[in-house]
Amino acid sequence: MATRKLTQDFVNDAxxxxxxxRTVYWDERKPSFGLMVTSKGAxxxxxxxxxxxxxxxxxxxxxxxxxxGLNIVDARKMADSLLGDVAxxxxxxxxxxxxxxxxxxxxxxxxxxxxxxxxxLRSIDQKKKLFKRLVFKKLGGRDIASIRxxxxxxxLKAVEKERGPRMASVLLAALSKLFNWYATQEDDFRSPLVKxxxxxxxxxRDRVLSDDEIRALWKATGLREDGQEPILFDRYIRFLFxxxxxPNEPAKMRQSELKGPEWIIPAARYKTSWxxxxxxxxxxxxxxxxxxxxxxxxxxxxxxxxxxHDGRRPLGGFSKxxxxxxxxxxxxxxxxxxxxxxxxxxxSRAGIISDHAERALGHVMGSVRGHYDIHxxxxxxxxxxxxxxxxxxxxxxxxxxxxTELRPATAAL
Numbered sequence: 260m261a262t263r264k265l266t267q268d269f270v271n272d273a274x275x276x277x278x279x280x281r282t283v284y285w286d287e288r289k290p291s292f293g294l295m296v297t298s299k300g301a302x303x304x305x306x307x308x309x310x311x312x313x314x315x316x317x318x319x320x321x322x323x324x325x326x327x328g329l330n331i332v333d334a335r336k337m338a339d340s341l342l343g344d345v346a347x348x349x350x351x352x353x354x355x356x357x358x359x360x361x362x363x364x365x366x367x368x369x370x371x372x373x374x375x376x377x378x379x380l381r382s383i384d385q386k387k388k389l390f391k392r393l394v395f396k397k398l399g400g401r402d403i404a405s406i407r408x409x410x411x412x413x414x415l416k417a418v419e420k421e422r423g424p425r426m427a428s429v430l431l432a433a434l435s436k437l438f439n440w441y442a443t444q445e446d447d448f449r450s451p452l453v454k455x456x457x458x459x460x461x462x463x464r465d466r467v468l469s470d471d472e473i474r475a476l477w478k479a480t481g482l483r484e485d486g487q488e489p490i491l492f493d494r495y496i497r498f499l500f501x502x503x504x505x506p507n508e509p510a511k512m513r514q515s516e517l518k519g520p521e522w523i524i525p526a527a528r529y530k531t532s533w534x535x536x537x538x539x540x541x542x543x544x545x546x547x548x549x550x551x552x553x554x555x556x557x558x559x560x561x562x563x564x565x566x567x568h569d570g571r572r573p574l575g576g577f578s579k580x581x582x583x584x585x586x587x588x589x590x591x592x593x594x595x596x597x598x599x600x601x602x603x604x605x606x607s608r609a610g611i612i613s614d615h616a617e618r619a620l621g622h623v624m625g626s627v628r629g630h631y632d633i634h635x636x637x638x639x640x641x642x643x644x645x646x647x648x649x650x651x652x653x654x655x656x657x658x659x660x661x662x663t664e665l666r667p668a669t670a671a672l
Contacts, residue, residue: 262287267331270294273302292338304334306341310350317341317352366406367399373440386433393418393430403441408451415456423594431456466597467604470654472590477655479588492580494554495566499595501547501648503602503620506595511573512565514556520548529621539621542641546648602647609646612639619643 261276263269265286275282275296283305285293295305304319319337341351370390377383397414398406411434419427438450468476480493499509508524516523522541529539543551557563558570566574577595585591599620606616619640
């Protein structure tokens with residue numbers, strides 16, 4: 260056992276004893292504190308103590324988990340602190356090991372392992388973004404086995420309040436898959452989720468805008484009272500409504516997707532494409548085309564986004580723009596995706612056959628018919644979108660009260 264008066268100069272010049280793989284030089288002033296030097300010249304400070312009848316040797320590490328620097332003064336202070344814990348019947352090395360194991364079992368680390376294992380899934384990138392945005396800040400650092408059902412329920416309620424029940428439902432499904440996957444890897448793990456959580460905490464949204472609300476929104480997204488042209492977000496809102504699409508679909512539309520009077524949404528970014536593996540054809544009504552023509556083209560042709568402020572990034576900042584629109588229109592308590600549901604309702608009001616309306620919205624038809632009938636129903640979808648446009652026009656500019664409007668007979672649904 261080598262004992263030395265440890266000074267900074269000694270630390271700087273210390274070498275392992277000849278022929279030894281490593282040598283520990285114990286401090287004459289504090290025998291439980293020493294400098295370990297390997298035959299390759301690596302150096303670190305250590306402490307030696309007994310806990311629960313067992314001898315322990317612990318390498319001193321800084322708060323970030325890295326080995327402590329070779330400053331003798333700081334190392335002595337750290338040793339004093341740890342040995343003080345030992346005097347209080349604590350075991351610093353065991354606590355360090357438990358902390359390390361806990362870090363390996365955090366929800367974030369388990370989720371990252373899950374993402375790596377599930378790279379073949381088409382939706383894995385969306386799941387990564389979902390967890391980063393909504394989960395990791397709240398529960399990412401927690402040991403996955405310590406997460407309780409009430410904590411997940413509280414997270415879902417918060418997400419539902421801020422982002423809507425649909426997003427909460429998507430998050431719950433993603434968490435369920437993660438927990439179930441981990442249960443197949445770890446013998447003692449039990450998922451905190453149970454059946455019925457979705458019904459308990461997430462209410463299906465059925466908001467449909469009234470005619471008065473549609474009229475107010477349409478007026479607010481048109482020519483301003485001061486004569487100024489509508490802002491880009493206003494054009495986007497009208498186009499979103501006229502095409503009955505999901506908010507991200509027109510927001511991320513590129514000029515290359517427009518083929519004359521048709522819009523081809525690539526399968527790679529259409530929600531149900533994982534089922535069909537096909538692009539979606541959206542024939543544009545005359546009114547939808549007119550809204551597009553009034554959008555200023557920014558960036559390189561066929562490469563840039565259509566709805567963009569700089570030609571490089573798609574339209575964003577929805578919360579800010581929508582809050583402004585709510586104030587201008589005096590229409591509140593609605594979400595962008597409610598326009599899609601409202602559009603589908605107006606198609607039914609116009610007498611569009613249910614199958615054709617569903618295809619216009621890009622819904623996958625079930626059963627054998629849906630699997631083998633690959634006809635795009637272009638004409639039928641265009642009819643549905645033109646009917647939607649006509650319904651909006653009737654709401655926004657209703658006929659005089661002394662004129663009786665002839666409506667088409669409602670087709671069988």
